[in-house]
Amino acid sequence: MGAAVGEWFLGRARGREDLRVELVDLVDYAFPARFPEEPTDEMCRFAGAIERAEGFAVVTPEYNWGYPASLKQAVDYAYDEWHAKPVGFVSYGHGACGQLAAAGLRLVFNELRSVTVRNCVAVDLTGPLGGPALERAAEALLDELVWWGLALREAKARRPYVG
Template structure:
């Protein structure tokens, strides 16, 4: 297994793990917890969990930001990198995630976005491909590598898989974190060196 990047004297990279589903009975919370447990082993990362189910967003887009919208936007602004945990619903990502993403704009710019997806058969990759288009419009850098969980491989619990599948997931998470750290620090330095033009 590859070792993650060498230690750095840089300040920890602020990573927001966004749990994108708000559906009752969702698996996103379990998947997000699994990922955060692995990411938390890295001292070079400062993690925060942004669970969309905890925000009382309005049904209609208001003229002025509500408290929850302002709170979410502040989380996006504070973060230097993102991991989006998304299910796949009908070959796409949930409406709750699109709604939240659209509440911010400048706050996303020039930051890396990685994906942890889950779904039946495709492992959520259709959702990820849709999200790549959205995040490209927001001037982010989306990572090539991610974690994809095929729910057909799971038992009653999404984390109930055999040793080989668990090792594969762990390795995928490690590569994702390596790449997220590299891009996060590179883009932090770029933002400090010169203003971004969009």
């Protein structure tokens, strides 16, 4: 379902004139099974993609009330690159619609000195993908990411981030 949810949200983001969108899909990276002593080329390529971006919408499933280990591993391959950038969440699952995974990720991204935004998109896999409520949620999330992205860009231009 991740590909379907991701493509749906990507379509919403690409439809906006105030965004330039780049997809960073973990399936496109050959990460090592364990954190190596020295970063691999794939880890550096991923960190470079994070560095280039000014904000993020993280698409995550919920497994056993949490986020997948593969996502946490990838997030950990960057550090400074996440600082002072807005992060929003598009979650999916049954029951809680992935919101418990997103709540756990908020803690992770707060420690990475990112700004997690309030608005989110929570997709219930028992229903259809899309519809007016999800469209409104996607627009609200994107509006907030744009606002924080511009605010943080301006702030960093005036004064380097201290973190």
